[in-house]
Amino acid sequence: MISFTWPDFIYYCSNSVNLIDNFRMATILITGGTGLIGASLTELLLSKGHKVIILTRNLKMAIDKQSADERLTYARWNAEEQSIDRDAIEKANYIVHLAGAGVADKRWTSKRKKEIVQSRIQSSGLLIKALKDIPNNIKAVVSASAIGWYGPDAIPPVRPGGFTESDPSDKAFLGETCRWWEESIQPVTELGKRLIKFRFGIVLANDGGALAEFKKPVQFGIASILGNGKQVVSWIHIDDVCRLIVYAIENDKIEGVYNAVAPNPVTNKNLTLHLAQRMRGKSFIAVHVPSWVLSTMLGGMSTEVLKSATVSAEKMQQTGFQFLYPQIDAALNELIKR
Numbered sequence: 001m002i003s004f005t006w007p008d009f010i011y012y013c014s015n016s017v018n019l020i021d022n023f024r025m026a027t028i029l030i031t032g033g034t035g036l037i038g039a040s041l042t043e044l045l046l047s048k049g050h051k052v053i054i055l056t057r058n059l060k061m062a063i064d065k066q067s068a069d070e071r072l073t074y075a076r077w078n079a080e081e082q083s084i085d086r087d088a089i090e091k092a093n094y095i096v097h098l099a100g101a102g103v104a105d106k107r108w109t110s111k112r113k114k115e116i117v118q119s120r121i122q123s124s125g126l127l128i129k130a131l132k133d134i135p136n137n138i139k140a141v142v143s144a145s146a147i148g149w150y151g152p153d154a155i156p157p158v159r160p161g162g163f164t165e166s167d168p169s170d171k172a173f174l175g176e177t178c179r180w181w182e183e184s185i186q187p188v189t190e191l192g193k194r195l196i197k198f199r200f201g202i203v204l205a206n207d208g209g210a211l212a213e214f215k216k217p218v219q220f221g222i223a224s225i226l227g228n229g230k231q232v233v234s235w236i237h238i239d240d241v242c243r244l245i246v247y248a249i250e251n252d253k254i255e256g257v258y259n260a261v262a263p264n265p266v267t268n269k270n271l272t273l274h275l276a277q278r279m280r281g282k283s284f285i286a287v288h289v290p291s292w293v294l295s296t297m298l299g300g301m302s303t304e305v306l307k308s309a310t311v312s313a314e315k316m317q318q319t320g321f322q323f324l325y326p327q328i329d330a331a332l333n334e335l336i337k338r
């Protein structure tokens with residue numbers, strides 16, 4: 001007997017128009033597949049019957065962690081040395097390009113900023129060189145970008161729906177990084193391959209990223225509202241991120257840039273209070289962390305944490321994609337229950 005969970009049912013109904021036949025048993029090469037998004041995406045792809053090759057700089061560490069599933073393999077690459085496993089490119093049908101030094105992992109010194117940019121540009125360059133030099137059957141490349149592309153919300157707002165994909169990049173560090181990142185992967189289209197660039201919002205997941213940080217003080221009964229808490233957070237549930245990537249791969253009509261955010265962004269205060277209520281009921285106190293404290297703790301990164309960025313999901317929704325978690329309550333409920 002085939003059994004469906006509700007999310008599966010919605011997924012199959014809403015996205016059934018796609019080219020499942022073309023996509024059956026494909027091999028997907030994921031750069032940075034050992035990370036937060038890559039790990040969940042790998043699980044989803046394997047559950048759908050596909051093969052996954054993860055390109056990693058640390059082959060030994062990745063293989064040590066390897067599950068028993070023989071459809072998951074690892075291959076080595078190193079963008080600094082411009083070396084890549086030839087076999088992986090030959091075998092793959094699709095590439096999902098997620099690799100890059102963590103934007104929020106360390107303080108933004110000038111050395112770290114260089115690493116954040118270079119790790120993305122060099123790795124895109126290496127992929128493009130490999131696609132030119134190595135005979136391959138790759139149909140499409142899905143590349144990560146980020147909503148850091150956009151600047152802060154205008155006051156008063158220019159468009160209530162938020163930033164759309166045609167808005168220009170911000171002039172601050174993250175905006176410039178995203179522009180260089182997107183430009184660096186663009187030559188894929190000159191090779192006759194379909195290219196999809198996702199500007200990911202703040203990915204909410206249990207295994208790392210922003211939510212793990214938001215949860216830490218809540219575990220001690222403190223809901224830490226950042227600054228005045230009015231800044232808008234354009235978030236997305238990890239399952240929707242992975243479903244979006246699969247949707248883009250499966251659907252030949254999806255091409256170009258898309259915001260990957262849930263359709264209902266929330267303020268930082270709202271998100272923090274929802275999370276605290278879900279985790280602790282009424283037994284927490286809400287505390288505002290002043291901007292100057294954040295600035296002392298985080299340095300330049302604090303401007304991003306305090307930035308209000310309302311980003312529109314409309315372009316993706318117009319393709320027919322249905323979010324499993326359009327609202328923050330359901331998204332947080334699901335993650336906390338998991």
Ligand SMILES: NC(=O)c1ccc[n+]([C@@H]2O[C@H](COP(=O)([O-])OP(=O)(O)OC[C@H]3O[C@@H](n4cnc5c(N)ncnc54)[C@H](OP(=O)(O)O)[C@@H]3O)[C@@H](O)[C@H]2O)c1
Nearest residue numbers: 032034035036037056057098099100101119144146200203
């Ligand atoms: N998570 C979010 O909220 C979010 C939001 C917007 C955009 N994004 C972007 O989406 C992509 C995937 O996100 P994620 O959260 O899964 O990232 P992640 O957990 O930090 O994983 C990224 C992977 O990139 C590789 N990597 C790290 N440093 C690198 C370097 N210096 N050079 C080359 N590769 C390096 C690592 O793989 P190996 O060590 O195995 O090589 C790592 O597992 C990232 O580019 C991220 O910036 C994420």
